[in-house]
Amino acid sequence: MKYLKEILAIIDEHSHQKFPILKPEERQSLLEVYHPDNSPRGKEELTFGPNKGQLLPKELLNIMLKTYNYPMVMEEDETDLLVIGSGGAGISAALEAVSKKVKVMLVTKDKVGASNTVLARGGMAVALGTEDLPSIHIEDTLKAGNSNNVKLVDVMTREALNIVPWLEKMGMDFDKVDENKYRLIAGAGHSQKRVMTYKGFIGPRLMKTLINALRNSRVNVVPFNQSVELICEENQCLGAVVYDRLKHEYKKIWAKAVVLTTGGLGGLNPLGFPTCNHGSICGEGLAIAYKSGVKLIDMDSSQFHPTGALWPEPIKGMLISEGVRSLGASLYNALGKQFVNPLETRDVVTAAIIKEIIEERGIKLPQGEMGIIMNSYALPEEALRKSLGNIYTKLLRHGYNPQTTPIIVGPTYHYQNGGLAIDDNGRTTIKGLWAAGEVTGGIHGKNRLGGNALTDALVFGRRAGYDAAQMI
Ligand SMILES: Cc1cc2nc3c(=O)[nH]c(=O)nc-3n(C[C@H](O)[C@H](O)[C@H](O)COP(=O)(O)OP(=O)(O)OC[C@H]3O[C@@H](n4cnc5c(N)ncnc54)[C@H](O)[C@@H]3O)c2cc1C
Incomplete structure (x- = not known):
């Protein structure tokens, strides 16, 4: 140059x-x-499904329209609960469900823990300051997001307080100012200091904690298996078809419940932009759930x-x-x-x-x-x-x-604000299908506050795993 x-x-x-x-x-x-949210550049119209007529990044549309030539007869497996994805949301869901004594299988596209969660830097927002309350955390989150689902924000901010001891019990460390006081830093849009940190790079420490707990649990972990379709009949999810990226084979996994935690779409370089997301985060969860009939919300943001x-x-x-x-x-x-x-x-x-x-x-x-x-x-x-x-x-x-x-x-x-519509237990509109983390929409409205994504992934991952296990 x-x-x-x-x-x-x-x-x-x-x-x-x-x-x-x-x-x-x-x-x-x-x-x-x-601003890309307000411009049609790089977007195309969705021609089918519950969001027909809306504009989406054309890279996501291509994933939705992709067809897989898998054989009619393929290997089959079964489990009680199938978790798809191994970021913060997926591992939290699997750990919570397996503690309820159900048989859990976790499939993930890459090696275990390869995700956006491991890349997180700044920290996790929890209302732990002496002047802070979940109700103030809610207010800040709603002010930034504009179109948030208030019930989901309420659950996230309150349950964030339980996430901290849950993680610490598994060996997680957070920065502290003294033995009894967490270091909490300010974040744009947060009216209180509430972002918990770990040595300037929280993701790897968090992921190490979750993976250790996963390895010590009875969860059947299957890496390098990419889910390519959900098996749904009459609005009931019965499992998923996965592609084994090492053996180059497709397999059907039957399950009584499925929790989808495949993250956003940043790995697709949406709208032609460079990305800081992990390469495995390619909108596939959004695509397979949408094709099965789950509505998308706030995908323009x-x-x-x-x-x-x-x-x-x-x-x-x-x-x-x-x-x-x-x-x-x-x-x-x-x-x-x-x-x-x-x-x-x-x-x-x-x-x-x-x-x-x-x-x-x-x-x-x-x-x-x-x-x-x-x-x-x-x-x-x-x-x-x-x-x-x-x-x-x-x-x-x-x-x-x-x-x-x-x-x-x-x-x-950086981040997909919208995603699959869920209720406060992570249930989608398809029976037997739950979703949690960045693949979902509603919590952050049209603008997520820094630190809230990790909180969301862990809180709703756990809730979805718990609720799905109860239904089995
Ligand atoms: C660089 C960077 C820094 C960030 N910093 C922060 C921060 O400081 N604080 C904060 O709150 N948030 C931060 N975020 C956002 C936050 O990390 C994520 O939103 C959050 O971790 C998402 O968690 P998740 O479990 O939903 O998804 P992910 O952690 O992305 O995990 C998704 C998982 O699904 C797997 N997967 C994908 N497709 C398939 C498929 N078809 N089949 C099977 N598995 C599949 C992936 O391989 C991955 O394991 C940051 C994000 C990035 C990229």
């Missing part, structure tokens, strides 16, 4: 000036025209992180946190000019970057992707090291000096 040097020279001349904060009406019109790294290559897909911008890094287009205040909210920064790219003021990367420049290199070394975290060390390891290298960033798909 020869021309990067020339742009950097112009940037340096003006780097002390900050772009002004937008007026409310300017912000609104930017969002209306350029996705969360983007405005500053996912596009270059240097070794950090591609990693998220550059708001912390870097709040410490002073700004965003520049190919003309070397700022176009948005770096402290605007995520949706506004996302829309502003998309505008620059559409209007051809983006930086073109060798692979054809377009991004904009973040001048993180201008921050003092200590601040940059702390705010970039493992991205800093990764850059160094690959021969890039973070103190001189600009990072090219762009909007990156």
Whole structure:
């Protein structure tokens, strides 16, 4: 990228000036025209099923229309409860159900624990502060989401308090300020400090805890088995067809109940955006449940992180946190000019970057992707090291000096706000089919608060596992 040097020279001349904060009406019109939720770009109309006529990312539509040529006769197996997926929601459902003495099988597409849960960084929201209450957590969640299902939010915020001792009993650690007090940090949209953390990277610790408990349980765990269809007759779910990715064989698994926990669709690079999601998260659960008749809600709403790294290559897909911008890094287009205040909210920064790219003021990367420049290199070394975290060390390891290298960033798909409609026990409208976690909709409305996704996955995973076990 020869021309990067020339742009950097112009940037340096003006780097002390900050772009002004937008007026409310300017912000609104930017969002209306350029935010992916409000634009038909990359979407197609759904031509069948309960949401017929709605627009969906075309990548998800392709998954819905995909057909599998499996043989009429195939190997068969059976269990009481079949859990599909091994993220936070799936393992929680399996553990809860197996403790009720039912026979549980968990199938998962990749190796056990490969998921978005293991990638979670910031933390998990629980109303544990001295001034905090679940009712305040509800208020904050509803204010952000706008169209949430109040009953689901009520259950999530109250039961979050039980999740903490449940996890700790299995060996989970959270950061503490002293022996009896958790470290709780602030999160955008949370009116109280309520995000529980673990050493700046909660996902791997959480997943290790859940997987250890799973290995010590009687759950029959079957990795590398991808569910490709639900077996449903007369609005009753009877099991699923799975594809064994190692043996290249299809199998029918009959079950008295099925809990679907396959996460969102970020691995599809929805709407053509880069993604920070795990590669196994491809909307398949949404597709198979929808084809069986479960309604989708709030699928017009996705969360983007405005500053996912596009270059240097070794950090591609990693998220550059708001912390870097709040410490002073700004965003520049190919003309070397700022176009948005770096402290605007995520949706506004996302829309502003998309505008620059559409209007051809983006930086073109060798692979054809377009991004904009973040001048993180201008921050003092200590601040940059702390705010970039493992991205800093990764850059160094690959021969890039973070103190001189600009990072090219762009909007990156982060989270699916909507999904399958469920009730407060995780039941779908199909008898015998439950769903939990990111595959569902309603809890976060059209805008999820940071930290609420882990809470949702664990609370509703457990509830679905418990309720399904009771029905067997
Ligand atoms: C980079 C990143 C950082 C995040 N940070 C936070 C955070 O700090 N706090 C927070 O609250 N949230 C965070 N989130 C969101 C949160 O991690 C997820 O929303 C949540 O963990 C989802 O849990 P889940 O169990 O529903 O799905 P996942 O954890 O995504 O698990 C889905 C599982 O289903 C499997 N699967 C998929 N398709 C199939 C199929 N067809 N057959 C069988 N198995 C299948 C997958 O392999 C996976 O095991 C973050 C997300 C990302 C990507």
